[in-house]
Amino acid sequence: MSDCNGCSAAAPAVEFPGRKGVAPTTRVAVIGPPNSGKTTLFNRITGLRQKVANFPGVTVEQHTGLAVLPDGREAWIIDLPGVYSLAPRSEDEQIAHDVLTGNRGDTPKPQAVLLVLDSTNLARHLMLAAPILALGIPTLVILNMADDLRKRGGHVDLKELSLQLGAPVALISARQGEGLDRVYEFLAGAMPKPTPKELPVLQDVPKCRQWAGHVGNQAQYRPPVPPKWTRRLDAIFLHPAAGVLIFGLVVIAVFQTIFVYVTPLMDGVKSLFAVSGNWVASALPESLFRSLLIDGVWKGVGSVIVFLPQVLMLFLFIGILEDSGYLARAALIADRTMAKVGLQGKSFIPLLSAYACAVPAIMSTRTIENKRDRIATILIAPFMTCSARFPVYTLIILAFVPNRPVIGAFLGTQTVAMVGLYALGFIVAVITARVLKSSVLKSGRTPFLLEMPSYRWPTLQSLGLRLLDRSVVFLRRAGTVILLVTVILWIAAHVPFVNGKPPAIENSLAGTIGRTIEPAIKPLGFNWKIGIGLITSFAARETIIATLGAIYGMDDPDAQSQDLQKAIHRDLTPGGAVALLIFFAFAMQCVSTVAVVRRETAGWKWPLVQFTYMSALAYLGAFVAFHLMA
Amino acid sequence: MLQLSGNTGPAEQPVTLVDLRRGDAAILDHIDLPGEDARRLMELGFLPGTQITAGLSAPGGDPRVFQVDGSEIALRRETARRLKVRVPQSQRQV
Numbered sequence: 001m002s003d004c005n006g007c008s009a010a011a012p013a014v015e016f017p018g019r020k021g022v023a024p025t026t027r028v029a030v031i032g033p034p035n036s037g038k039t040t041l042f043n044r045i046t047g048l049r050q051k052v053a054n055f056p057g058v059t060v061e062q063h064t065g066l067a068v069l070p071d072g073r074e075a076w077i078i079d080l081p082g083v084y085s086l087a088p089r090s091e092d093e094q095i096a097h098d099v100l101t102g103n104r105g106d107t108p109k110p111q112a113v114l115l116v117l118d119s120t121n122l123a124r125h126l127m128l129a130a131p132i133l134a135l136g137i138p139t140l141v142i143l144n145m146a147d148d149l150r151k152r153g154g155h156v157d158l159k160e161l162s163l164q165l166g167a168p169v170a171l172i173s174a175r176q177g178e179g180l181d182r183v184y185e186f187l188a189g190a191m192p193k194p195t196p197k198e199l200p201v202l203q204d205v206p207k208c209r210q211w212a213g214h215v216g217n218q219a220q221y222r223p224p225v226p227p228k229w230t231r232r233l234d235a236i237f238l239h240p241a242a243g244v245l246i247f248g249l250v251v252i253a254v255f256q257t258i259f260v261y262v263t264p265l266m267d268g269v270k271s272l273f274a275v276s277g278n279w280v281a282s283a284l285p286e287s288l289f290r291s292l293l294i295d296g297v298w299k300g301v302g303s304v305i306v307f308l309p310q311v312l313m314l315f316l317f318i319g320i321l322e323d324s325g326y327l328a329r330a331a332l333i334a335d336r337t338m339a340k341v342g343l344q345g346k347s348f349i350p351l352l353s354a355y356a357c358a359v360p361a362i363m364s365t366r367t368i369e370n371k372r373d374r375i376a377t378i379l380i381a382p383f384m385t386c387s388a389r390f391p392v393y394t395l396i397i398l399a400f401v402p403n404r405p406v407i408g409a410f411l412g413t414q415t416v417a418m419v420g421l422y423a424l425g426f427i428v429a430v431i432t433a434r435v436l437k438s439s440v441l442k443s444g445r446t447p448f449l450l451e452m453p454s455y456r457w458p459t460l461q462s463l464g465l466r467l468l469d470r471s472v473v474f475l476r477r478a479g480t481v482i483l484l485v486t487v488i489l490w491i492a493a494h495v496p497f498v499n500g501k502p503p504a505i506e507n508s509l510a511g512t513i514g515r516t517i518e519p520a521i522k523p524l525g526f527n528w529k530i531g532i533g534l535i536t537s538f539a540a541r542e543t544i545i546a547t548l549g550a551i552y553g554m555d556d557p558d559a560q561s562q563d564l565q566k567a568i569h570r571d572l573t574p575g576g577a578v579a580l581l582i583f584f585a586f587a588m589q590c591v592s593t594v595a596v597v598r599r600e601t602a603g604w605k606w607p608l609v610q611f612t613y614m615s616a617l618a619y620l621g622a623f624v625a626f627h628l629m630a
Numbered sequence: 631m632l633q634l635s636g637n638t639g640p641a642e643q644p645v646t647l648v649d650l651r652r653g654d655a656a657i658l659d660h661i662d663l664p665g666e667d668a669r670r671l672m673e674l675g676f677l678p679g680t681q682i683t684a685g686l687s688a689p690g691g692d693p694r695v696f697q698v699d700g701s702e703i704a705l706r707r708e709t710a711r712r713l714k715v716r717v718p719q720s721q722r723q724v
């Protein structure tokens with residue numbers, strides 16, 4: 001017997017004890033082709049009892065959760081990536097294959113499988129049933145989208161299908177919660193091994209399709225009529241003129257929301273942190289501990305949380321676009337343009353998101369199946385001008401660029417400078433993508449395939465769970481690292497003690513480091529003060545403002561922005577200011593981004609390559625700019 | 631209406647998916663791509679003998695959506711060119 005309870009020698013990668021403190025004995029895998037409704041079903045049966053992690057060593061995300069069966073027992077559910085077959089070619093397929101065959105040491109072999117198929121496209125989806133049933137693991141064949149099948153006049157004889165497949169079959173609607181009792185019944189029941197009437201040769205795709213067609217015929221499968229609404233909507237959304245216009249409007253809506261509408265929310269979060277920080281500060285006696293808590297921890301955590309409204313809004317947008325089916329159409333429309341730089345349509349939305357923040361952008365590259373395209377997109381995303389650069393650009397531009405009209409009252413020099421910096425990041429991203437895609441990340445001939453799902457209304461539950469899931473990942477990964485770095489920076493600014501007191505910042509460890517690196521940054525036109533700012537800005541770009549504020553002895557750099565501008569103006573030549581802007585445009589000064597790239601590429605290689613490349617580019621760019629200006 | 635041999639190069643060159651206009655249907659003959667890539671396409675329904683209908687496209691005609699085996703799959707021109715098709719006699723009006 002291979003499906004015993006105690007024989008899994010290796011412990012699961014994620015500890016997943018049940019509510020009673022013991023790991024449930026039933027482990028069930030959910031598998032199915034993409035867009036069959038796996039996630040919807042998984043969310044239905046596990047609700048909020050979910051965990052998300054990466055499979056160790058690979059970029060595939062592992063969603064696990066607990067289902068509570070009607071008899072009170074619990075089952076451990078793992079949602080496997082969407083695949084069309086089990087032939088291990090892509091990373092996703094490899095994972096699905098290895099988990100189901102018990103070949104992943106970190107994930108015990110499941111005792112049962114929920115195979116989710118789209119009942120509105122059953123003949124083709126049944127192809128996946130062949131390799132799954134051949135595994136010999138007890139399987140429930142779930143025909144999802146029952147509501148859609150019914151509405152569009154499709155039909156299938158479940159008894160006969162079950163007979164042909166030698167496995168129980170359930171017709172459900174994961175979205176409406178219909179037919180779920182059959183799923184629970186299966187999970188709580190005896191779970192027999194499948195005994196299919198016959199199985200095709202698995203390596204032979206045409207044979208598999210023939211078999212699937214035959215099984216479908218035996219079960220009187222009548223496919224539903226094509227979705228009327230999808231055709232109608234596509235006639236609009238893919239219309240040569242109207243389609244492009246709508247695409248443009250969607251892009252503008254995303255931009256407008258993350259830059260304009262979310263700003264008050266972000267300001268709100270910011271002042272919430274400031275007020276609560278002051279409040280805590282006034283409640284505590286003056287001490288080093290208080291300074292660490294307020295200036296280190298509080299500000300550090302605050303600097304990440306400030307982005308949460310933006311990140312959530314982005315994920316809400318991406319969620320709506322993806323769940324509604326429009327994302328595939330947007331990718332189709334953007335594909336030609338993206339192909340010019342060697343990327344593809346699916347890179348578009350992540351790159352657009354990167355204008356808000358590279359972290360959610362990099363997380364959303366998961367929709368790109370092609371691994372090389374995905375890595376290329378990840379590598380160029382931080383060049384897009386994220387919102388953390390904005391305050392830095394603003395400070396330096398206000399300090400150095402006199403506002404003179406360029407075109408009447410509409411366009412001033414300061415605006416031109418700002419737009420120029422946005423363009424600069426974009427251009428470097430494009431060049432980098434071209435270089436990468438014509439060298440190390442060349443895609444070979446792997447064809448670009450994009451399945452167009454039917455349009456559907458996004459559901460609140462799915463959007464809500466997605467937001468929750470993404471914000472947990474954002475806060476956990478970014479928050480922990482940022483916290484650590486800010487604490488380290490705080491310590492560096494407060495040691496060594498002089499007469500039992502922390503030193504003035506120029507004598508601190510940070511100051512010493514700033515002076516030590518001064519020879520290295522002098523060619524860029526920066527002095528040691530800017531040097532300290534640069535060092536701290538590697539935690540998060542906008543930190544440089546607070547640091548410079550501290551160095552120039554201003555308690556509240558925001559309120560004293562005028563003074564800060566003057567102080568910087570005194571310390572930097574115009575050439576140095578341009579160099580500093582260029583440095584910020586190119587450098588990867590963001591620990592959160594490094595952390596998320598490590599997570600999403602499953603290793604240190606790509607974040608290191610990216611960090612080195614961007615730093616080198618920043619240094620060279622700043623050097624050239626300083627010397628051209630001098 | 632399809633204009634097949636006239637403007638697609640040498641007359642003996644088989645017709646490919648690229649030659650289909652919106653609404654045209656054809657039968658897939660074979661896929662001129664390396665094994666793995668062909669397999670991937672086959673898993674999505676592009677099996678020899680299957681009917682493929684050309685659908686809408688991105689502006690400029692590339693990539694184009696094809697209806698095959700109950701799904702809609704978009705392919706770039708460079709890939710569509712590798713899918714050789716037979717056009718049913720009834721549609722061949724050249």
Ligand SMILES: Nc1nc2c(ncn2[C@@H]2O[C@H](COP(=O)(O)OP(=O)(O)O)[C@@H](O)[C@H]2O)c(=O)[nH]1
Nearest residue numbers: 034035036037038039040145173174175323456
């Ligand atoms: N009409 C209908 N739509 C569903 C059903 N289950 C899922 N969907 C929708 O199908 C789309 C894909 O579902 P999802 O769970 O993300 O699929 P996955 O890719 O297999 O995880 C989403 O827009 C869902 O809302 C269902 O039973 N009926």
